[in-house]
Amino acid sequence: MGKILYTFAVALALAFLVGCGSDTGTVSGTKDGANKGAAGKKLRLAYVTNNASDFWTIARAGCEKACTELGNVDLAFRMPPENSAALQKQILEDLLAKGIDGIAISPVDPAHQTDILNDVARQVLLITHDSDAADSNRACYVGTDNFAAGKQAGELLKQALPDGGKIMVFVGVLDAQNARDRYEGIKETIKGSKVEIIDCRTDDGDRVRAKSNVADSMTKYPDVSCLVGLWSYNGPAILRAVKDADKVGKVKIVCFDEEDETLKGVKDGAIYATVVQQPYEFGYQAIKLMAKVCGGDKSAIPANKLQIVPTLAINKANVDEFWANLKKLRGK
Amino acid sequence: MTDALLELRSITKRFPGVTALQSVSLAVNPGEVVALIGENGAGKSTLMKILGGVHQADEGSIHIAGRQVTIRSVADAIKLGIGFIHQELNVLDNLDVAANCFLGREPLWGWPLRLINRPRIYSESETYLRRLGLNVSPRTPLRELSLAQQQMVEIAKALSQNARLIIMDEPSSCLTVTETDRLLETIRDLRQQGVSIIYISHRLNEVQQCADRVVVLRDGQNAGSLARGEISHQSMIKMMVGRDLKDMYVHGSGAKRPDYFQVQGLRTRAHPRHEISFSLACGEILGFAGLVGAGRSEMAQAIFGVDAPLAGTIALDGKPLTIRCANDAIRAGIYLVPEDRRRAGLVTEMTVRENVTLPGLSRWAAFGLIRRREENEVAVRQVESLRVKTPSVEARVLNLSGGNQQKVVLAKWLALTPRVLVFDEPTRGIDVGAKAEIYRLMRDLAERGVAIIMISSEMEEVIGVSDRIAVMHEGAITGVLDRTEFSEERIMSLAVGKAPVA
Amino acid sequence: MKKELGIFVLLVVLCVVVSIKNPDFLQAVNLQNMARRIGMYGIYSIGLGVVIITSGIDLSVGSVFALQGIVMSIMLENWGWPWYLATPLIVVGVMALGWLHGVMVARVGMQPFIVTLCGLLIYRGVARFISGDRALGIGAGEYGVLKALAQAKPLGVPMPFVILIVVTAVMWVLLHRSVYGRYLFAVGKNEDAARFSGINTRRVIASAYVLCMALTAISGIIFVFDTGSIQGSNFGNFYELYGIAAAVLGGCSLRGGEGSVIGIVIGTALLQVLQNLVNLLGIDSSLNFAVMGTVIFVGVLADQILTQRRAAKQSVAH
Secondary structure (H helix, E strand, O other): OHHHHHHHHHHHHHHHHHHHOOOOOEEOOOOOOOOOOOOOOOEEEEEEOOOOOOHHHHHHHHHHHHHHHHOOEEEEEEOOOOOOHHHHHHHHHHHHHHOOOEEEEOOOOHHHOHHHHHHHHHHOEEEEEOOOOOOOOOOEEEEOOHHHHHHHHHHHHHHHOOOOEEEEEEEOOOOOHHHHHHHHHHHHHHOOOOEEEEEEEEOOOOHHHHHHHHHHHHHHOOOOOEEEEOOOOHHHHHHHHHHHOOOEOOEEEEEEOOOHHHHHHHHHOOOOEEEEOOHHHHHHHHHHHHHHHHOOOHHHOOOOOEEEOOOEEEEOOOHHHHHHHHHHHHHO | OOOOOEEEEEEEEEEOOEEEEEEEEEEEOOOOEEEEEOOOOOOHHHHHHHHHOOOOOOEEEEEEOOEEEOOOOHHHHHHOOEEEEOOOOOOOOOOEHHHHHOOOOOOEEOOOOOEEOHHHHHHHHHHHHHHOOOOOOOOOEHHHOOHHHHHHHHHHHHHHOOOOEEEEEOOOOOOOHHHHHHHHHHHHHHHHOOOEEEEEOOOHHHHHHHOOEEEEEEOOEEEEEEEHHHOOHHHHHHHHHOOOOOOOOOOOOOOEEEEEEEEEEEEOOOOOOOOEEEEEEEOOEEEEEEOOOOOHHHHHHHHHOOOOOOEEEEEEOOEEEOOOOHHHHHHHOEEEEOOOHHHHHOOOOOEHHHHHHOOOHHHHEEOOEEOHHHHHHHHHHHHHHHOOOOOOOOOEHHHOOHHHHHHHHHHHHHOOOOOEEEEEOOOOOOOHHHHHHHHHHHHHHHHOOOEEEEEOOOHHHHHHHOOEEEEEEOOEEEEEEEHHHOOHHHHHHHHOOOOOOO | OHHHHHHHHHHHHHHHHHHHHOHHHHOHHHHHHHHHHHHHHHHHHHHHHHHHHOOOOOOOHHHHHHHHHHHHHHHHHHOOOOHHHHHHHHHHHHHHHHHHHHHHHHHHOOOHHHHHHHHHHHHHHHHHHHOOOOEEEOOOOOOHHHHHHHHOOHHHOOHHHHHHHHHHHHHHHHHHHEHHHHHHHHHHHOHHHHHHOOOOHHHHHHHHHHHHHHHHHHHHHHHHHHHOEEEOOOOOOOHHHHHHHHHHHOOOOOOOOOOOHHHHHHHHHHHHHHHHHHHHOOOOHHHHHHHHHHHHHHHHHHHHHHHHHHHHHHOOOO
């Protein structure tokens, strides 16, 4: 009998300990769980990412700014540790069970998540960000037009290699819509030019593997002239590998997104240019959009259900200003 | 008794639910060998553990050279000059002899690096080894030594700790006859050097040979002591058990069907170059004597199918058998009570019931599901018929004493239908009272028609129990003796490979 | 019975505390989610428990899920095989992997840790290679029965949970009432003694691995039809650890010879409740694993201390 009581005591202690450390995942929130988004009451919105990259830290800043401005939003920011559809499904289920008014998600595998997304869309407001699931019943897509971004990158490549050359492309998962669109955009733009793609290597979101992929490629193709990174952490990974191989300046780098290492690389000249999305805007605009729609303003959704956040090309000329602005935004 | 080296006065020790020792006293003089005997559960181990610093007495006092001392830890005991040689040797066989000798007290140099002073450690251990007459280099890795030699190293370790009193717990249980003699000689030497010894053993022969005094414990209390002249088997047993144990050994009424169980040309993996052939009559107890390493256990395991033989035929009641796995042997009615009952004889964490029914489980099952009630009945019946002392059949086997554990091993075979039973060292580590019971059980089985093979290293046991004795040496049978030819000398000479003394 | 009672109490207390702090826990939707997850994770955890009882281990379970998922997707989607043909093939195939593990461990004598660790690496690599490292999926085909396995809710109880109950009942009888079960425990506790009692230890050990894989196959089918998307690189990642944790919490000793089916199920439930708790109480999801690890650690530690104290009380010296 003593054992049962002992276990009971331990369990109780644990549970309260665990319970006390709660509520750190929300912003400006208390838990009451009973409100359902009536006007003036707290709106519960969720922002779900596809992995745990630095890229999303910036988006989170945007989300939180929007929440502060709106004043009546409970934010649930969910970042699964890896690109797993199973994990995202669990997160969505738990959000629905907890009670939510709107979810913005970057689906890991849109082609096969249609059923789940439609299920969610039936119950609450669902929009996609960063990576679209056009076949599903999502209300809207907020994010980059990745094809256009790819084209922008293609132009930068032509600038970086005026006499043409061979390039290698690196990304996490080629199957992600954004990766594919960017890749297509690049391919389209460099068609007919003297820039030629050797191959594309994937790393599944593993930064360590991203770097070793680059190192191996440089060894295998010593005459590669430019390395292209399609996802946010590929830029820094390429940069480190190039530095290790002592080929800074000899091999050009064009990448995407604005991790701090990337921007530093641009500033130093090691990276020719980076095409930045504006993850801050992803977060900010997604939250604002959801708030408007939940408040009854359906017209906030564009006719074609696509709210494009334009990309910028950042090179040595404008990196300082951009970075300063970014730091200011993050500082909030 | 003021010049006694050690005095334990009125030691009482209680554990939850039982009083292990009640006012026990023991005195040891310098240069004296005192044997401490008693049945299992008598309190010998507890008393020694108190002396060795593992337990603390609840009442009573300990005096060394007239001064009262408190021993709160093993380190305390060592500092007072008490050394302990345990039954299971505490040696590290991945290190060499010198390292084992000086474990924890290595001579150092090069402060603050604390490096081991290798020349010193080797020369010092050399001294102690010589003192014991052990002729090995201190650099020898321990695993290359025999068990007996490893035991010597333990003694050397105790000596190097300046032990004035060495406690030896069942030291000869894993030794051969020659090695035991060597040990007894060593004890005599130590005694002459002024070291006292407390010798705990079930082997009354050895006690008779080396003890100056015998102290007997029974049920946690002093049951008497015997001076040198009074030491005899009968007197010792009488004090240990509290009654006269009439004739431990019962002779059989004569065997029938001399070729009931036949083994021809058996070649084991351990001794592939020798062939073993013998036959056994129904109702006969054939003892197998020999030195450690003679190949007896290997033969037993080959017959039982656990260690498939390289060649040979086995026939039971005229029918030849193919035995390639234990199950084949079991199905033929040939069972083995193995040497190491805790490793191979029992699943010690399981209950008595589960152990008793394990080999024949499918007999008490329907469609693969165990029939609990039948299983229980079988277990209860066996426990009763063998008089196993256990609180219930649901008790875990590891809580039983050695003798009762051995009975459970036997029970599991008796629950089936034995036709040939092989016992490998059946009474090792079992006290006198229980031994007598096991001998009686074996004889009963023989009378009922079971053919029995008994492997034993205890000369007294082999001679007392067997109807015939086969002696093995290095994998071959060197001779088979009839009851009329039994003698220790004959058995010994056959065991060492010499032709039998006429 | 005592061990299971202990973590059952722990489970109940946790549920009560969570419900107090966030009543959403008791919502039908949430309970159904929980039940479904306990079902999915519980089925293969029982299989892992069987292997652990024989003092072995199987680290390859997660990777088998990935490989199985990829192959199922290819069979059903790419090759268009009917489900009644693909399913038994898959199950037999996975059980064959189990048989392979069993042979390596029991006959060749390799250590289970090594054999199944290699399995973990190899199967996942193969899964990724076959799928070209792209995510495969189960589309909206007519896999009626299979889909129902994962998604049906007879009487409001999710099907996976129903299946778990059935599996639990069968395995309980097998493990605690049958001859085979007794042999499993004996072999796990003392292989030598079991062999000396005539038990065919090799066959018993090898069969444990096959049984584990059989249950893994069933769980795998449910996982595939629940998620719909299978990424070779991370499908089923770490799932073997959940299973092992559930088994250990449920009273299985990694040294072998101990365990109970009910305990494993309660252990699984405990893990799932913990995960749910992290989400419902708004604890930062990055602490998910940390919370689980802490609770498991404390639970096992408490059990260890109590066992030692009980053993000390019982030791009567001679």
